[in-house]
Amino acid sequence: MIHFISKRLKHSLVLLFMASLVCFTLVVSAPGNVAVLIAELRGAVATPGYVEQVAEEIGLHKPLLMRYVDWLGDAVRGDFGISYRTGTNVSADLANRMFVTGTLIAGSAVIATLISLALGFLGAFWPYKLPDRVSRGLALLGASTPTFFVGALMIYAFSVTFQLLPSFGFNGPKSWILPWLTVAVLPAAVLSRVVRVGLEEAMTSPFVLTAKSKGLGRTAILFREALPNITPLFINALGTQVGLMTATAIIVEPLFAWQGLGDYFLAGVRFRDFMVVQACLLIFLTFFIVVNLIVDLAVLLTDPRIRRQWS
Amino acid sequence: MHDEPLLEVRNLTVNLLTAKSAVRPVDGVSYSVRQGECLAIVGESGSGKTVMNFAPLGLMPTGVTTMLSGSVKLEGRELIGLPEAEIQKLRGKSVGFIFQDPMSALNPVRRIGRQIAEMAELHLDVTPRAAEARALELVKLVGISDPVARLRQYPHELSGGLRQRIVIAIALAGEPKLLIADEPTTALDVTVQAQILRLLKDVQRRLNMAMVLITHDMGVVAGAADNIVVMYAARAAECGPVDKVLVSPRHPYTQGLINAIPRREDPIGSEFRGLPGIPPTLGAPIKGCALAPRCELAVPACSNSRPPLVRSDDSAVLVACPVVNQGKAAA
Numbered sequence: 265m266i267h268f269i270s271k272r273l274k275h276s277l278v279l280l281f282m283a284s285l286v287c288f289t290l291v292v293s294a295p296g297n298v299a300v301l302i303a304e305l306r307g308a309v310a311t312p313g314y315v316e317q318v319a320e321e322i323g324l325h326k327p328l329l330m331r332y333v334d335w336l337g338d339a340v341r342g343d344f345g346i347s348y349r350t351g352t353n354v355s356a357d358l359a360n361r362m363f364v365t366g367t368l369i370a371g372s373a374v375i376a377t378l379i380s381l382a383l384g385f386l387g388a389f390w391p392y393k394l395p396d397r398v399s400r401g402l403a404l405l406g407a408s409t410p411t412f413f414v415g416a417l418m419i420y421a422f423s424v425t426f427q428l429l430p431s432f433g434f435n436g437p438k439s440w441i442l443p444w445l446t447v448a449v450l451p452a453a454v455l456s457r458v459v460r461v462g463l464e465e466a467m468t469s470p471f472v473l474t475a476k477s478k479g480l481g482r483t484a485i486l487f488r489e490a491l492p493n494i495t496p497l498f499i500n501a502l503g504t505q506v507g508l509m510t511a512t513a514i515i516v517e518p519l520f521a522w523q524g525l526g527d528y529f530l531a532g533v534r535f536r537d538f539m540v541v542q543a544c545l546l547i548f549l550t551f552f553i554v555v556n557l558i559v560d561l562a563v564l565l566t567d568p569r570i571r572r573q574w575s
Numbered sequence: 576m577h578d579e580p581l582l583e584v585r586n587l588t589v590n591l592l593t594a595k596s597a598v599r600p601v602d603g604v605s606y607s608v609r610q611g612e613c614l615a616i617v618g619e620s621g622s623g624k625t626v627m628n629f630a631p632l633g634l635m636p637t638g639v640t641t642m643l644s645g646s647v648k649l650e651g652r653e654l655i656g657l658p659e660a661e662i663q664k665l666r667g668k669s670v671g672f673i674f675q676d677p678m679s680a681l682n683p684v685r686r687i688g689r690q691i692a693e694m695a696e697l698h699l700d701v702t703p704r705a706a707e708a709r710a711l712e713l714v715k716l717v718g719i720s721d722p723v724a725r726l727r728q729y730p731h732e733l734s735g736g737l738r739q740r741i742v743i744a745i746a747l748a749g750e751p752k753l754l755i756a757d758e759p760t761t762a763l764d765v766t767v768q769a770q771i772l773r774l775l776k777d778v779q780r781r782l783n784m785a786m787v788l789i790t791h792d793m794g795v796v797a798g799a800a801d802n803i804v805v806m807y808a809a810r811a812a813e814c815g816p817v818d819k820v821l822v823s824p825r826h827p828y829t830q831g832l833i834n835a836i837p838r839r840e841d842p843i844g845s846e847f848r849g850l851p852g853i854p855p856t857l858g859a860p861i862k863g864c865a866l867a868p869r870c871e872l873a874v875p876a877c878s879n880s881r882p883p884l885v886r887s888d889d890s891a892v893l894v895a896c897p898v899v900n901q902g903k904a905a906a
Contacts, residue, residue, distance in 0.1 A: 391637070467637070468636065468637075469679065470674065470676060470679040470680050471679060471680055471681055471682045471683070473634060473636075473674065473680070474672070474674060474680045474681065474682075474742070474745070475682070476633075476634055476666065477632075477634055477666055477667060477671075477672035477674075477746075478666065478667040478693065478694050478697065478745065478749075479663055479664065479665070479666040479667030479668055479694075479697055479698065479749070480667075480693075480697065481663060488685075488693075489682050489685070492682070492684045492685060493682070493683070493684055495684075566684070567684060568683075568684055568729040568731070569683060569684075569729070569731050572729075572731065572732065
C-alpha cells in the first residue's frame with residue numbers, strides 16, 4: 265500500500281514537471297509580441313523605445329531556459345507572477361477563482377454520479393425494455409448536445425420561462441444549480457452508459473448464476489453482486505470525466521458570469537496575458553494528475569485483486 | 576420413508592427459444608431421486624444434462640425463453656408452471672447448486688465469509704452474527720484449514736480446490752434436501768478431483784441429502800452414484816443402478832462410452848476407442864433413434880420411430896433400444 269502510494273506519487277511528480285515544461289513552451293511559442301500589447305494596455309503610444317523598455321522590465325530578453333527556471337521556481341512557491349494586463353498578483357486572483365471552479369466541479373461531479381447511477385440501474389433492471397430505451401435515449405441526447413447549448417436551454421427554461429433560478433452570478437446554492445446541471449449533463453450521459461454496460465456484463469458472469477442459485481432476487485443481485493464489481497470501472501471513468509470538467513468550465517463559467525478559473529483562463533488567452541495562461545494551465549494539469557492519483561487509490565481500495573498485487 | 580422420491584421428473588421436455596433459433600435440449604426424459612440417494616446423469620457435452628436440471632429451477636441465462644412441459648416434482652410439489660417468485664424461494668433453501676468452474680462461480684470482490692453467511696441469513700432466518708458462526712461451521716465442515724482466516728479472504732486468494740469447497744459450503748448453507756452438482760470436478764486438477772468427490776459423497780451421506788451428479792466422467796459415476804441416467808442427444812438412452820449399468824451396459828451408446836475409457840492394459844500409443852461419427856444437432860426433434868447413424872446394431876427400422884425407454888431383461892435397467900430389447904424378447 266505504502267509502496268504503491270510512494271510509487272504513484274513519484275510518477276505524478278515527474279508528470280507534473282513535464283506538464284510544466286509543455287505549458288511554458290506552448291505559451292512562449294505563441295505568436296505576437298507581448299511587450300507591444302502591454303505597452304498599449306498601459307495607454308502609452310507603443311514607440312519602439314517604450315516597447316523595448318517593457319520587454320526589459322518583464323524579462324523577455326533573458327534566455328528561455330532562465331525564464332522557465334525563474335517561472336517554475338516562483339510557481340512552486342505559489343507565486344505565479346504579476347498579470348501583464350491588470351498588474352495584479354496572479355496568485356491572489358487564483359485563490360478566489362479556484363474556490364469558484366472547485367464548487368462548480370465538485371457539485372457537477374456529485375450530480376453526474378447520481379444521475380448516471382440512476383439511469384444505468386434503470387436500464388440494467390429492465391434491459392431492452394422501456395426504461396432502458398429511455399435511459400439510452402437520454403444518454404445519446406446528453407452526450408451529443410454541446411454544453412453551451414445545454415446552458416442556454418437551462419437558462420431559457422429555468423430562468424426565463426419559469427423564473428425559478430438565477431441565470432448568472434455566484435451567490436449561494438440557488439445560483440449554483442444551473443451551472444452544476446449544465447456541466448453534469450455530458451459526464452452523466454457518458455457515465456450512465458458505463459454503469460449500464462458494466463452492470464449487464466457483470467450480470468452475465470458465472471457468479472451471478474451462483475447468486476441466483478442461492479435464491480437471491482434480482483434487486484439483491486444487482487446491488488450486492490454486480491455493483492461492487494463495476495465500482496472500480498466507474499471510478500476510473502468518473503475520474504476522466506471530472507478531469508475533463510476543467511475544459512467545460514472554460515465554456516460554462518463565462519455563460520453564467522462566474523469568475524472562476526475557466527473565465528480567468530479565457531480572458532488570459534484573449535489578452536495574451538501569459539502569466540495568467542501559464543498559471544491556469546499548470547493548475548488544470550495538476551488537477552488532472554491529482555484526480556488520477558485519487559482514482560488509482562480509490563480503485564485500489566475497491567478491488568481486492570489489485571490491492572493484493574501491491575500489498 | 577423411501578416410498579416417495581424427493582425429486583421426480585416425468586417426461587420432461589425443454590424448448591429454448593432465443594431471438595434467432597429454437598432448440599430442444601431435453602426431450603421427454605424421466606428420472607427420480609430419493610432422499611440419501613445419488614443419481615448420476617452422464618452424457619457428452621450438449622446432450623442436455625445441465626439444462627435438464629437447471630431449467631425447471633429457473634437457472635437459465637437471461638435472453639433465453641425456456642418452455643417446459645412434463646412434470647418435475649420436488650417433495651411432491653409440481654415445479655412446472657410455478658411462478659418464478661416461488662421457485663426463487665426453493666433455490667438455495669430446498670436445492671443447493673454446485674457449479675463446474677469454481678474459478679468463476681464466486682464473486683471476485685466480496686469476502687468469502689459474506690458469500691456464505693448471506694445464504695444463512697436468507698434461508699435460516701438468523702441474525703448476521705449467527706450467520707457468521709454458521710459460515711465458520713460450514714467452512715470447517717468442507718475441510719478447509721485455518722477457517723477463520725479463510726472467511727476474511729477473497730476468492731482470488733484461494734486455489735481451485737479450495738474455491739470448490741467454498742462453493743460446496745455455500746450450497747450446503749441453506750440446509751437443502753437436494754444437491755445438484757454440475758460437473759463439480761471437471762475444472763479441477765486430477766489429484767483434487769478425488770478429494771472433492773469424496774467430500775461431496777461424505778456430506779451427502781452425513782446430511783442424508785439427495786444428490787444429482789451431472790458428469791461425463793465414468794470414474795466419478797462408479798465412485799459416487801447409486802443410479803445412473805445415460806443421456807444422448809436430449810434423450811435418456813439407458814438408466815438403472817450403477818453397478819448393473821456399468822458392469823453390463825446394454826444400450827450401444829452406453830457400451831461405446833464405457834468402451835472409450837482408456838484401460839491400464841492398453842499398449843502405449845494405442846488408438847483411443849471413440850465412437851465413430853458426431854452427435855446430432857438439437858435444432859429439431861429427431862424422428863427415429865438419435866444414435867442410429869453412429870450405431871453398429873442399427874437396422875432400417877431404427878430411423879422410423881423413436882425407441883421407447885423400456886425394461887430390459889433386468890427389470891431394474893431401462894433401455895431405449897429396440898434391437899437390444901428385441902434380443903431380450905427372443906431370448
